[in-house]
Amino acid sequence: MGYEAVIGLEVHVQLSTKSKVFCSCSTEFGAPPNTHVCPVCLGMPGSLPVLNKKAVEYAVKAALALNCRVNLKSVFARKNYFYPDLPKGYQISQYDMPLAEDGYIEIETEKGSKRIRIKRVHMEEDAGKNIHGEGDDPFSYVDLNRAGVPLIEIVSEPDISSPEEARLYLQKLRTIMRYIGVSNADMEKGELRCDANVSIRPKGSDKLGTKTELKNMNSFRHVQRALEYEIERQISVVEEGGQVEQETRLWNPHLGITETMRKKEEEHDYRYFPEPDLVPLVLTEQFVENMRSELPELPDEKKKRFMDQYGLSAYDSEVLCSSRELADYYEKAVSAYNNPKAIANWVMVELLGRLNKESKDVTQSPIKPEQVAKLVELIDKGTISGKIGKQVFDIMYKEGGDPEAIVKEKGLVQITDAGEIEKFVDEVIAECPEEVQKYLKGKTKVIGYLVGQVMKKTKGKANPQLVNKLLREKLEGMKG
Amino acid sequence: MQLNRLSLVEAKRLVDKGETSPEEIAEAVLKRIEEVDGKIKAYITVNWSMVEDAKSVKNGKLSGIPIAVKDNICTKGVKTTCASKILYNFVPPYDATVVEKMKAEGYVLAGKTNLDEFAMGSSTENSAFFTTRNPWDLERVPGGSSGGSAAAVAADMCIASLGSDTGGSIRQPAAFCGVVGLKPTYGRVSRYGLVAFASSLDQIGPITKTVEDAAYLLEIISGRDPMDSTSAPVDVEDFKQRLSEDVKGLRVALPKEYFAEGIQGEVKEEVLSTVKLLEKEGVAVDEVSLPHTEYAVATYYIVAPAEASSNLARYDGVKYGYRAEDFNGLIDMYFKTRSEGFGDEVKRRIMLGTYSLASGYYDAYYLRAKKVRTLIKRDFERVFENFDVIITPTSPTTAFRIGEKSSDPLTMYLSDIFTISVNLAGVPAISIPCGLDSNGLPIGLQIIAKPFDEATLLKVAYRIQELVDFRGRYSPKV
Ligand SMILES: [Zn+2]
Numbered sequence: 001m002g003y004e005a006v007i008g009l010e011v012h013v014q015l016s017t018k019s020k021v022f023c024s025c026s027t028e029f030g031a032p033p034n035t036h037v038c039p040v041c042l043g044m045p046g047s048l049p050v051l052n053k054k055a056v057e058y059a060v061k062a063a064l065a066l067n068c069r070v071n072l073k074s075v076f077a078r079k080n081y082f083y084p085d086l087p088k089g090y091q092i093s094q095y096d097m098p099l100a101e102d103g104y105i106e107i108e109t110e111k112g113s114k115r116i117r118i119k120r121v122h123m124e125e126d127a128g129k130n131i132h133g134e135g136d137d138p139f140s141y142v143d144l145n146r147a148g149v150p151l152i153e154i155v156s157e158p159d160i161s162s163p164e165e166a167r168l169y170l171q172k173l174r175t176i177m178r179y180i181g182v183s184n185a186d187m188e189k190g191e192l193r194c195d196a197n198v199s200i201r202p203k204g205s206d207k208l209g210t211k212t213e214l215k216n217m218n219s220f221r222h223v224q225r226a227l228e229y230e231i232e233r234q235i236s237v238v239e240e241g242g243q244v245e246q247e248t249r250l251w252n253p254h255l256g257i258t259e260t261m262r263k264k265e266e267e268h269d270y271r272y273f274p275e276p277d278l279v280p281l282v283l284t285e286q287f288v289e290n291m292r293s294e295l296p297e298l299p300d301e302k303k304k305r306f307m308d309q310y311g312l313s314a315y316d317s318e319v320l321c322s323s324r325e326l327a328d329y330y331e332k333a334v335s336a337y338n339n340p341k342a343i344a345n346w347v348m349v350e351l352l353g354r355l356n357k358e359s360k361d362v363t364q365s366p367i368k369p370e371q372v373a374k375l376v377e378l379i380d381k382g383t384i385s386g387k388i389g390k391q392v393f394d395i396m397y398k399e400g401g402d403p404e405a406i407v408k409e410k411g412l413v414q415i416t417d418a419g420e421i422e423k424f425v426d427e428v429i430a431e432c433p434e435e436v437q438k439y440l441k442g443k444t445k446v447i448g449y450l451v452g453q454v455m456k457k458t459k460g461k462a463n464p465q466l467v468n469k470l471l472r473e474k475l476e477g478m479k480g
Numbered sequence: 481m482q483l484n485r486l487s488l489v490e491a492k493r494l495v496d497k498g499e500t501s502p503e504e505i506a507e508a509v510l511k512r513i514e515e516v517d518g519k520i521k522a523y524i525t526v527n528w529s530m531v532e533d534a535k536s537v538k539n540g541k542l543s544g545i546p547i548a549v550k551d552n553i554c555t556k557g558v559k560t561t562c563a564s565k566i567l568y569n570f571v572p573p574y575d576a577t578v579v580e581k582m583k584a585e586g587y588v589l590a591g592k593t594n595l596d597e598f599a600m601g602s603s604t605e606n607s608a609f610f611t612t613r614n615p616w617d618l619e620r621v622p623g624g625s626s627g628g629s630a631a632a633v634a635a636d637m638c639i640a641s642l643g644s645d646t647g648g649s650i651r652q653p654a655a656f657c658g659v660v661g662l663k664p665t666y667g668r669v670s671r672y673g674l675v676a677f678a679s680s681l682d683q684i685g686p687i688t689k690t691v692e693d694a695a696y697l698l699e700i701i702s703g704r705d706p707m708d709s710t711s712a713p714v715d716v717e718d719f720k721q722r723l724s725e726d727v728k729g730l731r732v733a734l735p736k737e738y739f740a741e742g743i744q745g746e747v748k749e750e751v752l753s754t755v756k757l758l759e760k761e762g763v764a765v766d767e768v769s770l771p772h773t774e775y776a777v778a779t780y781y782i783v784a785p786a787e788a789s790s791n792l793a794r795y796d797g798v799k800y801g802y803r804a805e806d807f808n809g810l811i812d813m814y815f816k817t818r819s820e821g822f823g824d825e826v827k828r829r830i831m832l833g834t835y836s837l838a839s840g841y842y843d844a845y846y847l848r849a850k851k852v853r854t855l856i857k858r859d860f861e862r863v864f865e866n867f868d869v870i871i872t873p874t875s876p877t878t879a880f881r882i883g884e885k886s887s888d889p890l891t892m893y894l895s896d897i898f899t900i901s902v903n904l905a906g907v908p909a910i911s912i913p914c915g916l917d918s919n920g921l922p923i924g925l926q927i928i929a930k931p932f933d934e935a936t937l938l939k940v941a942y943r944i945q946e947l948v949d950f951r952g953r954y955s956p957k958v
C-alpha cells in the first residue's frame with residue numbers, strides 16, 4: 001500500500017524594522033549581549049509595551065503579498081510559559097483574532113504549479129537567546145538583544161504533500177518577503193524559522209493521520225531531509241503494526257534523524273488570554289489599501305508578465321523572478337538589446353552558473369546587464385560566434401571589460417570572408433585524407449570532425465556555418 | 481504652626497507667599513516621621529535626604545512639597561519593593577510616568593509606603609515586611625492595599641501621597657484612615673511604572689488630606705502617555721477650579737444593593753445623613769438598582785488573579801530581585817525562588833489565576849467573568865443615563881482589628897465589596913470621610929461618577945467636605 005504525506009508548516013519571519021516591536025531598542029544583529037535592551041524588552045516591573053507602527057505596516061504588507069484577508073481588528077494575546085530567554089514569562093502574540101487569514105501562495109512543482117493555502121498570519125515578539133557555558137563553565141547566560149524583535153508567524157494549511165514541496169514553499173516565502181522588503185528571510189541567520197506538522201495516510205484517503213511536530217530545522221536542506229526522514233519513520237511505524245504518537249520531535253542534523261522532544265501530555269498549556277496592556281489593533285480600509293499600493297510587482301505577477309512579454313517558459317520565468325534583483329538585471333539587459341530568449345539563456349546558464357559556484361548573488365555580478373546585452377548583440381550580428389561568445393564572457397567575468405573591446409583587443413572578430421576560409425578548408429582536406437575518404441564513401445557525419453579542424457586552425461574565429469558550407473561543396477565536388 | 485499638617489494646597493500657598501520654605505516643610509515632615517513612624521510603620525523606605533532635596537527643587541506646582549509614593553510605583557534610583565521579598569532589592573532605573581510628572585513640577589519624595597504584597601490585600605497585613613497601623617487606633621489596620629500611603633497622610637507624615645487602586649486599594653484605606661482617596665477613570669492616569677497587579681483594573685490616584693488636594697494632584701498626574709497604550713487621549717481639566725461650582729440640581733443615585741444587610745449600622749446611618757445634607761443643598765436623591773452587584777466580587781476574583789498570574793511570571797529569579805540560594809537546575813530554581821519569594825496571598829492568587837486561564841476552564845471562568853464584567857459596566861451606564869453621581873459607603877465597616885480577618889481570605893475579600901464594581905466598570909470614584917463611628921473610627925463615603933467626569937465627582941465631594949468639615953472637627957490621636 002502506498003502512503004502520502006500531509007504537511008503543514010509554521011513559519012516565523014523576522015521583520016527587518018529598525019526598532020523592536022514594543023519598544024524603541026535597535027534590532028541590529030550581532031551587538032554585544034544585552035546592549036540593545038531597555039526596561040520594556042527586559043520585562044522590568046511596571047514597563048508597558050507600545051506597538052511599533054512600522055512593524056504593523058510590514059506585517060500587513062506581508063499578509064497582502066500572501067493573498068490574505070487583513071482583519072481590520074486584531075487582538076494581541078499573552079502566551080504564558082517560563083523560560084529564561086522570555087523576560088516577562090509570556091510572549092505577546094496573537095491568538096483567536098489574528099492580523100490576517102485565508103491566503104495562499106503558488107509553487108512551481110515538476111507536475112506544474114500548485115496552490116498552498118495559508119491559514120493565518122499573526123504578529124508576535126521574538127524571545128532572547130540562552131547561551132550555555134562551554135567546557136568547565138557551569139553557567140548559562142541569557143542575551144536579550146533579540147527579545148522583542150518583531151516576527152510574523154505564517155501558518156499554512158496541510159496542503160503540502162512532499163518534502164520537495166515544503167522546500168519550494170519556503171523558498172517562495174523567502175522570495176516574497178525579500179520582494180516586498182519586509183525581511184531578508186535568511187534561514188541560516190534565523191530570520192526565517194520553520195516548524196513542520198507531519199502525518200501520513202494511505203494514498204487517496206481523506207482522513208488525517210496522527211501528526212508529529214518537527215523543530216530545529218535551520219536550512220531549506222534540513223527541512224527537506226528532516227521531513228524525508230520523518231515520513232519514512234512514520235511509514236515504518238505503521239507498517240510494523242504500530243501507531244504514530246502525537247509528539248514534538250527535534251531534528252538532529254548530525255545523526256540525520258528526528259528524536260522525541262516531548263510527548264503530548266508534556267505539551268505546554270499556554271493559557272492564552274487577551275493582552276490587557278495593549279488595545280486591540282484597529283486598522284482602516286484606507287491604511288490597508290495604502291499598504292497594498294506600496295507593494296511592488298510580486299513574484300507571481302512578474303513571472304506571468306515575463307512569460308507573456310518575453311515569451312519565456314514558466315520555468316525560465318520562475319528562475320529569473322526568484323529575486324527582484326535578478327529580474328531587474330534581466331530586464332535591464334533586455335531593454336538594452338531586444339533578444340529576450342537569448343539573454344535569458346546567457347543570464348541563467350553562463351552568469352548564474354558562475355555566480356552560484358561562488359555562492360554569490362546577482363548583485364555581486366562583475367558583469368553589467370548592458371554588457372550581457374552587447375555580447376548577445378555581437379553574436380546576433382555575426383561579429384563573433386557563439387563559441388567565441390563564451391570565451392569573451394569568461395574574460396568579462398574574470399577580468400571585466402566591455403565585450404566589444406575584448407573582441408577587438410584579442411582579435412576575436414569572426415572570419416566571414418569566404419576566400420580566407422577557403423584557404424584553411426583546402427589545407428584541412430589535404431591534411432586529412434582518411435576522413436575525406438570516409439566522407440566520399442558516404443560517412444557524411446565525419447564532416448563534423450573536419451569543421452572542427454578548420455575551426456582549430458582559425459582559433460575558433462571562422463564562421464562555422466560558412467566553414468560547413470564550403471567544406472561540403474568541396475567534398476561533394478570531389479565525388480565527381 | 482505644624483507645617484507637616486498642611487494640606488497640599490495650603491502648603492503651596494504659604495510657600496508662594498514666602499511665609500514658609502520647602503526646607504521647613506520637609507524638616508517638619510521628617511521630624512514627624514521620626515516621631516511616629518516607629519509606631520505606625522507607614523514607610524518601607526524614608527527619603528532621609530528630603531530636606532536637602534527640598535533645597536534644590538524645580539519651580540513648579542509642587543515645588544518642594546514632600547509626597548509619599550506607594551512602593552509599587554517605580555522611582556528611579558530608589559528601591560521599589562512592592563512589599564515583596566521577591567523584589568526586596570529592586571532599584572528601578574526609571575521613573576513611573578506619574579513620578580516623572582511630579583518631578584517636573586518640583587515635588588520632593590517623602591518616601592515609599594507600605595502595602596499588601598503586590599497590592600493584593602485590604603489591610604497591609606500581606607506586606608512581606610511588616611503591617612502598617614491605623615493612626616486612629618494602632619490595634620487596627622489602615623486598610624489596603626495602599627495602607628501605608630493612607631496612614632502617612634492621616635498621620636501627617638507627608639503632605640499628600642499616591643496610591644494604586646485595583647479593587648478599592650486607594651478608597652478603602654482612605655476610608656479607614658479618614659482621608660480623601662481618588663481612583664480616577666481607567667485610562668486617565670498613565671500606568672507606566674506602576675508594577676502591574678491586574679492591568680485592566682489598576683489605576684494610580686491621589687490620597688490626600690482634602691478634596692482640593694486630590695483635584696490638584698490629579699491634574700498633575702493625568703494625561704495621555706505615549707508609553708501606556710491604555711491611557712486615554714482625553715484632555716486634562718483644571719479640576720480644582722471647578723470645585724466650588726454649585727451642586728444644586730445635581731441628581732444623586734443611592735443603589736439599594738449597597739445599603740443592604742451585612743453593612744455596619746453606623747456606616748449606613750452616617751452616609752445617609754450626609755446625603756440628607758446634600759439634599760438640603762438642592763440635590764435630587766433617588767434609590768436605584770445595580771442588579772449585578774452580587775456578582776462583582778466573584779468576577780473580580782477571576783479577572784484580577786488571571787491577569788496577576790501572568791503579570792507576576794516575570795519574577796523568576798533570572799534577571800533581578802530575589803533568587804533562591806540552593807537549587808538544582810532551572811526548574812528547581814524557578815520553584816524555590818517563587819516559593820520563597822512570594823507570600824501566601826500572592827501564591828493563592830497566582831494559583832487561582834493559573835487555574836481559571838487553563839485550557840478547558842478558560843470559557844467557564846475567564847470568558848464568563850469578562851461577560852459579567854460587561855453587564856456590571858452596563859448597570860452603571862444605565863444609572864448614569866438619569867443621574868450625575870452614585871453615592872455609597874466606601875466599605876461595609878470601619879477599620880477592623882489586626883489579625884481579625886487575616887486567617888479567612890473570603891471575609892477579607894468581602895471588605896472590598898463596595899469598591900470592586902467601580903474598577904470592573906472603569907469609572908472614577910472617590911472616598912471622603914463623613915464621620916466617626918462609636919469607636920472613634922472614620923467612616924468613608926464613596927462617590928462614583930461617569931467615565932472621565934472627575935470634575936463632577938470632585939465638585940460633590942468638595943461640597944460634602946464643606947458640609948461635614950471632618951478635618952476641622954476630628955484628627956487621629958497619634
Ligand atoms: Zn527595549
